[in-house]
Structures are given as structure tokens and as C-alpha cells.
Amino acid sequence: MSEAGATEVGTSPTDGNRRSWGFVAGIVIPLALYVVVVLSGASLSSIGVDGLREDPGDPRGVQWGAAREIRSDEYLTQSSHELAVLATGRSTHSLLARGPDITFQISSGQLAESVLFAENNLLRLGPLLPDAQLFAAVRGFPLLLLALTLPPLLRRFGASASTSWLAVALSILAPVTMWWSLTPVRLLSHASAGCLFLLLAHEHWVQAPNRSRTPLRRAGALALAAAGGTLLARFGTNYVPWYITIGLPLVIATGLYLVREAPRRAAFVVLGVGAASGAAVLMATFLQNRPAIEATLNTLYPGQRRETGVMADAWAILGAPGLHQLQDGAAPVILNPPEITSAYTLCGLWALWLLRRGLPDSTARMRAAVLGLALTTGFWVLWCTVSWGSFGAALPGANLVPPGRAAQSVGFGSTMLLAVALGRAPQSGRLTALVPAALCVGATAFGLLDLQSILPSLMTSAVVITCLVVGALVWLLTAYPRGLSVAVACLVLLHPVAQVNPVLFGLGDLRVSDSARIADNLADRARAEGRFVAADSTTTSALLVANGAPMITGWQISGPNEQQWRKLDPDGKYEGAWNRGVSYLTVAFEEQRTSEPVIAALVADVIEIRVHPCEVPRSLRVGWIVTSTPHRERCLKLERKFRWSGKPQFLYAVGSDARGQG
Structure with missing residues (x-):
């Protein structure tokens, strides 16, 4: 024991150093970057678009890159309403409309919604603190929350430190994330934080070090469970279809992880407290916003819309790697750039190959979590590849999800599954790694050749190059699923979306003109x-x-x-x-x-x-x-x-x- 020093019994100094570097990479660096973003007033908002300038030829403030007019449902809607809260301390809406708080997750000071949309209470400080910094704090918070919560959550499911950060990169840099103004990440961050809080609550409950501290730890566990349930209660707000497709795989995986092993009593207590707390806060928020809820349910669209599963085009599911030309102004012949974007669904195919021999050295609860991720992701793949007819239209929850939206977002569950598979499956040799690389190249080629039908500017040479890049990345990460390989992958993933959103410092002409x-x-x-x-x-x-x-x-x-x-x-x-x-x-x-x-x-x-x-x-x-x-x-x-x-x-x-x- 004399040489144990600062390390624990059964660990080596190297293990301690790894944990120290993990703490820096997982907590200190994201927090430091968030502070820089807030102090600089930076955001990826498109409120610097020409239409929101006094004189487009002489814009106020600093903006790197060009804002895109196609993102009008960000800069004309969500952003203007958030700025209204900064100006008045509460939300505003047309006399002809009902309140936007539920959909935009804005707090106007009512108790329940102030709890449910906790971080957005920062906007109510607008009369006291600088608007640009508060706006940046709210817009950057989902990225911070995802960075702080998704890696530790996936590591509990079996991912390694490196592959859990790969999942973060694949989620943030997915074309659908960047073209939809980070909306998918905002939803995913709530899901990952809520699920992690439930797991932490369970750990606190079952790991009391001694009887004298048990009541205190269990009280803390119940508080964590209540916080987790409240975060997951957001599934009933904002854009519900994407909460279902993006967040549900993590929720199912978390539930199976908790109840798989004995003692189950603690798991059911944590899940029960989380569910009760979330339901109570959500219902109270609905009651406080009852006119808006009733108005939504009674609208011709979206309230009375019901969907069923249908077969989507190949480009809708597998076209993400070939969407880099959209940021250069390439226009699809149908829909618009955001509508044809998606996440990296091919990760699911890659993960299935890795999981073909199971998960050695994994606990039963890890395998249960993987099963949950695989089943829910697989369901949404089927929802947008098979015609479900009237049966699908009658499925509660699923009938709220348009198949096109499922096709856009099923890649997020695939990404989570890949992170665990890469981190836990037996490491593949360099020759063996060519097999998943070839599978992913084939799937990508199938999607991109179909993508050419709606994106004529996508040349065959670009399809070939993209497929080769996909194959190289899959081979590299399969053979060497470590930090350096993940860093290389992140740089490559950045290229197709680097110019989609501007970096705006301040609030442009909306405040200083x-x-x-x-x-x-x-x-x-x-x-x-x-x-x-x-x-x-x-x-x-x-x-x-x-x-x-x-x-x-x-x-x-x-x-x-x-x-x-x-x-x-x-x-x-x-x-x-x-x-x-x-x-x-x-x-x-x-x-x-x-x-x-x-x-x-x-x-x-x-x-x-x-x-x-x-x-x-x-x-x-x-x-x-x-x-x-x-x-x-x-x-x-x-x-x-x-x-x-x-x-x-x-x-x-x-x-x-x-x-x-x-």
C-alpha cells in the first residue's frame, strides 16, 4: 500500500492518469469552450440573414460565413421569440394565436414550465444581463449538455471513451443536425441527460457506503431520479416526432439496463420516481398552457394528422454521406436542402456486423441496453422501409411520426449502437476490417446513386470519392477504435457541414440598428x-x-x-x-x-x-x-x-x- 499514492487499490498509476485525462476531456474542456462561447456571444443562429438586416450591404456585428434563407423556421420563429423573452421577460405571440411556450420550450415565469424548461429561464434575465451573452448561453447549452452526458451514458452501456465521443461527433455533425439548426441535438441532449440521471440515481441508491449515510444518499438518488424524469418529460413538447425517434432508443436501453440485474427493487423505485416526477411536471405545464394544447390538438395540421409507415427512397435513409454539395448551393429537384438531409444510418449496418459474435466481457445489463438500442432503431428502420397500412396508422405514438422524419433521424440510434459495438466487440484485424468497410461502401453507393435522381449536381466521380472515404473511415475505426482514429473521423465529418451555419457574434441588426x-x-x-x-x-x-x-x-x-x-x-x-x-x-x-x-x-x-x-x-x-x-x-x-x-x-x-x- 505504500506505493498506492493517489491511486486506488487494484489500479495502476496509468489508470489514474487515464481517469485524470478523461475528466479533463469530458468535463473541463466542454465547460471551458462553453464559457468562451457565452462570453463572446457566439451562436450558429441565422438571424444575420439579409432579410433581418437594416441594410444587407452594411450589416452590424461580426459574422463568419453566410446565413441561409432556407432556415426561416429558426430565424423568423424560434429566435425571434427567444429575443422577445430577452426584451420583456416572457414570451409573446400574435393576438390571433395561442402561446408558443410548449413548442419553443420557453419559460414565461409559470412554475411548472420554469422547472421543465429550466435553462431557458436564462432568457428572462434579459432586462438585467447582456442579451447577446444570454442568447449564446441558451443556444450553446444543448451542445454542452450532450458533451457532458452522452459519453458517460454510453460508457455504462459498454462503449469506450473514444467511441462514446465518436457518437457525439456523429450526432452533432450529422447533416440533419446542422441543416435543422441543431434541433436534433437539442432533443438528444435532453434524452441523454435524463437517462444518465436515472442511472446515477440507481447507483447512488445501491452503493451506500455505510448505514449512517444511506438515507442521505437515497434522498440524493430520488432527487436525481426526479431530475431525470423531468428532463425526459420534454418528450411531450417541442417536436414530438423527433423526440420519439431520437430519444426513445436511449430511454428503452436505459430501462432495460436498470431492470436486467438484481436487485430490481432499486431500479423500479428510480424508474417510478422518474416517471411520476416527469408526468407531474409535464401535466402541470400542460394545464398552465391548456389553451395552446387544445388549439394544437384541434388544428387541421398538425393536430389531426396521423401517419403510417411507408417505404422511403434509398437516398432518404442512406444519403447522408453525399450531402456535402448542399452547402455549396446545390439544389435538389424536389423538397429543399433541409428536407433531404439525414443522419448516418449506415452506422447501424456497421454495428450489426460488429455484434454478429455478441459482446464478450459484457454484463447482462450491457447486453440488455444493446438489445434495447437495436430493437428500437430497427423498428424505426422498418417504419420507413415497409408499408404498414392501416395497422401503422392505429399504432399510438408511432402514428405521430411521418416516415420521412423517421428516415431523417433513425441514424442517431444507429450511432449509439455503433459506439457500444465498437467499444465492446472483439477488435478486428486489418484484413477482417475490410468486410464492414465493403458493406458500408455498398450501402453508401446504393443511397448515393439514388440521391443523384434528386440532386443532379452530385457527379458520379463525387459518389466514388465519397464511397472510398466512407470505406477508409470504417476500416480505420474498425481496426483501430482509438482516440487518434476518432479525431481523424471527426475532421472528415466536419467537411460536409462546415459551411452550413454561420458563426454570429452578437444579435446583429435585431438589437443595435x-x-x-x-x-x-x-x-x-x-x-x-x-x-x-x-x-x-x-x-x-x-x-x-x-x-x-x-x-x-x-x-x-x-x-x-x-x-x-x-x-x-x-x-x-x-x-x-x-x-x-x-x-x-x-x-x-x-x-x-x-x-x-x-x-x-x-x-x-x-x-x-x-x-x-x-x-x-x-x-x-x-x-x-x-x-x-x-x-x-x-x-x-x-x-x-x-x-x-x-x-x-x-x-x-x-x-x-x-x-x-x-
Whole structure:
């Protein structure tokens, strides 16, 4: 024992050094990077897009790379609503819509949602602390949470330190993650953190060192279980279909891991406390947001939508390695760049080959976790490769998941399975490693040749090069599943997505421009007078929403406020157009007076109200309108001119001469 020093009995100094380096790599480095990101005010948001600039030729702040207009459901929606919380301390939404808190996971100060969406309470500190740093803190938090929780979770399932970090890289650098503004990672981070907390709770429960400390440790275990359940309760919020496909494999694996070995009593206590706590917080949050929940459930879309499994195209499942050209401006002939992106599903095929001989030197609970990952991932593969018909449409939970969304996200479960398989399966020799490399090359070629049908710019030479790169990486990681190989893989994975998102420092023109100051002043006046603002463009609405203005236009995410819509459409003639969630709200101010407003769904996610500015019903309390065209009406008084999106904007006060309907 004299030479034990700082190391434990049964360990060597080398083991202690490895644990020290593991602590640095797994905790210190992610935390240090997060602090740098927060202090610099950096984010991957696209709010620096030209449409959200006062003068696109002279943008404010610093931005590396170009923002992409296609990501409008980030910069026109989620971001503007988060900035509204920074401006006012609570969320805002159109008078015609219900609250966005459940979908955007925003806390407006109500107790239950403040617990459920804990980190987003940082946004409520906007009146006290710098907005740019708070915005960066919230946007960077999912990446930090994933880095802190996914590696230790997967190591408990059997992954090595290196392969668990490979799973992090494959998840963050998946094309669907980067093209969907990190949404999949945000969902995955909640799942991994919740599952890890449940495992830590179980460990605390069963490893009490002595009787005197048992009650304290078990109280801590119950607190961890409650926290884990609360994190997993987010599955009922935001984008539920992806929570199901991305998070459920980890939840099933965790449950099987806990109950596989005796004593099972502790496992059932932990799972029970987690489930009860999560259900209680979620139900309380739903009750606090009941109007929004009811509106969503009653919408024509997405509330009444039910799906069934169908056969997806090969490119939808296996096309991820060939999507690098999208960041260079290549356009698909159908859909759009984000819609054709996916994660690395071929990892599942790779993992199955590695697992063909089982998992030697693994515990029963490790094998149970692998079984859970394999079964749930396999189910979602079948959901998007086989036609399920009416049976699939009747499956609770599964019928909420469009097969296209399953195809995009099934690669995350495949990635988790690969991390465990690489870390636990017998190491392959250099010749043997050629077999999985060939399998993955074949699968990639099959997907990319099909991808060429919708992405004509993908040349055959690029398909060949991509397949060779895939084969080389699979061979390298199979033969040498260690840190250096993982680092090489990360560098290669970075190439297809490096230019997808900009790095923006600060909040651009939404905070420091003259237009932003005008919007902020208007927001203060509108809130003080209890009146609302309407704009004829989505980008102008985003500016006003971001500064906390009470709006008629903007974004109807949860669903409609039927009582307010009836003021525009008393007979429900246009209900098919406005009874939708996930839609932009705009107004087209007509030059000719009409007998009634006309409401139209221009495309799937845009609801337009066509009305003369003097005919807006008084009961909607519209105090100002902002238009890109001048109007000369007795009911309007021009207050200000300013520029936004590079175009003149006219701010009119709506006067008492308005002949609106009551």
C-alpha cells in the first residue's frame, strides 16, 4: 500500500492518469469552450440573414460565413421569440394565436414550465444581463449538455471513451443536425441527460457506503431520479416526432439496463420516481398552457394528422454521406436542402456486423441496453422501409411520426449502437476490417446513386470519392477504435457541414440598428396602450416580435385563437386556411375597400389576411401597421420611415377614423 499514492487499490498509476485525462476531456474542456462561447456571444443562429438586416450591404456585428434563407423556421420563429423573452421577460405571440411556450420550450415565469424548461429561464434575465451573452448561453447549452452526458451514458452501456465521443461527433455533425439548426441535438441532449440521471440515481441508491449515510444518499438518488424524469418529460413538447425517434432508443436501453440485474427493487423505485416526477411536471405545464394544447390538438395540421409507415427512397435513409454539395448551393429537384438531409444510418449496418459474435466481457445489463438500442432503431428502420397500412396508422405514438422524419433521424440510434459495438466487440484485424468497410461502401453507393435522381449536381466521380472515404473511415475505426482514429473521423465529418451555419457574434441588426430602436420604442408604447401591431412581411414581423411588440402578425406555432379569428371570419368560411399550427401570419393591406377580410393559405405554412387598413375590425385593437408600400388613407397617420430588409418601411398609426367592424 505504500506505493498506492493517489491511486486506488487494484489500479495502476496509468489508470489514474487515464481517469485524470478523461475528466479533463469530458468535463473541463466542454465547460471551458462553453464559457468562451457565452462570453463572446457566439451562436450558429441565422438571424444575420439579409432579410433581418437594416441594410444587407452594411450589416452590424461580426459574422463568419453566410446565413441561409432556407432556415426561416429558426430565424423568423424560434429566435425571434427567444429575443422577445430577452426584451420583456416572457414570451409573446400574435393576438390571433395561442402561446408558443410548449413548442419553443420557453419559460414565461409559470412554475411548472420554469422547472421543465429550466435553462431557458436564462432568457428572462434579459432586462438585467447582456442579451447577446444570454442568447449564446441558451443556444450553446444543448451542445454542452450532450458533451457532458452522452459519453458517460454510453460508457455504462459498454462503449469506450473514444467511441462514446465518436457518437457525439456523429450526432452533432450529422447533416440533419446542422441543416435543422441543431434541433436534433437539442432533443438528444435532453434524452441523454435524463437517462444518465436515472442511472446515477440507481447507483447512488445501491452503493451506500455505510448505514449512517444511506438515507442521505437515497434522498440524493430520488432527487436525481426526479431530475431525470423531468428532463425526459420534454418528450411531450417541442417536436414530438423527433423526440420519439431520437430519444426513445436511449430511454428503452436505459430501462432495460436498470431492470436486467438484481436487485430490481432499486431500479423500479428510480424508474417510478422518474416517471411520476416527469408526468407531474409535464401535466402541470400542460394545464398552465391548456389553451395552446387544445388549439394544437384541434388544428387541421398538425393536430389531426396521423401517419403510417411507408417505404422511403434509398437516398432518404442512406444519403447522408453525399450531402456535402448542399452547402455549396446545390439544389435538389424536389423538397429543399433541409428536407433531404439525414443522419448516418449506415452506422447501424456497421454495428450489426460488429455484434454478429455478441459482446464478450459484457454484463447482462450491457447486453440488455444493446438489445434495447437495436430493437428500437430497427423498428424505426422498418417504419420507413415497409408499408404498414392501416395497422401503422392505429399504432399510438408511432402514428405521430411521418416516415420521412423517421428516415431523417433513425441514424442517431444507429450511432449509439455503433459506439457500444465498437467499444465492446472483439477488435478486428486489418484484413477482417475490410468486410464492414465493403458493406458500408455498398450501402453508401446504393443511397448515393439514388440521391443523384434528386440532386443532379452530385457527379458520379463525387459518389466514388465519397464511397472510398466512407470505406477508409470504417476500416480505420474498425481496426483501430482509438482516440487518434476518432479525431481523424471527426475532421472528415466536419467537411460536409462546415459551411452550413454561420458563426454570429452578437444579435446583429435585431438589437443595435436604428430600426431595432424604433421597434423597441413602438413595443413599449403598444404594451402601455394595450394595442397591437400588424406588418405585411414576415421579416418585419420578426423584427417587431424580437423587440417584444404585441402583434397581430408573426407566427402561429401552437394553433389559432379561435375567438380572435372569428372577428375576421365570423362564419368560419376560411377556417380551413387559418385553423393550422406551424404557420406564418401576414397581412396584405389592400388598396380597395372590401366587404370583409379574405383569408388564404398561400402555401402550406403561410396564412395571409387580405384587408383594407381602414377595415380591420376595431375589436382587434390594431394601433399601428408597418408596410413596405405607402398608403394615403384618412385612418392612417405616418409616424416614421425606416429601412428593414434593405427596403423602406412605413410605420402608420391607425386613427379613430378607421371604419372597422366592431
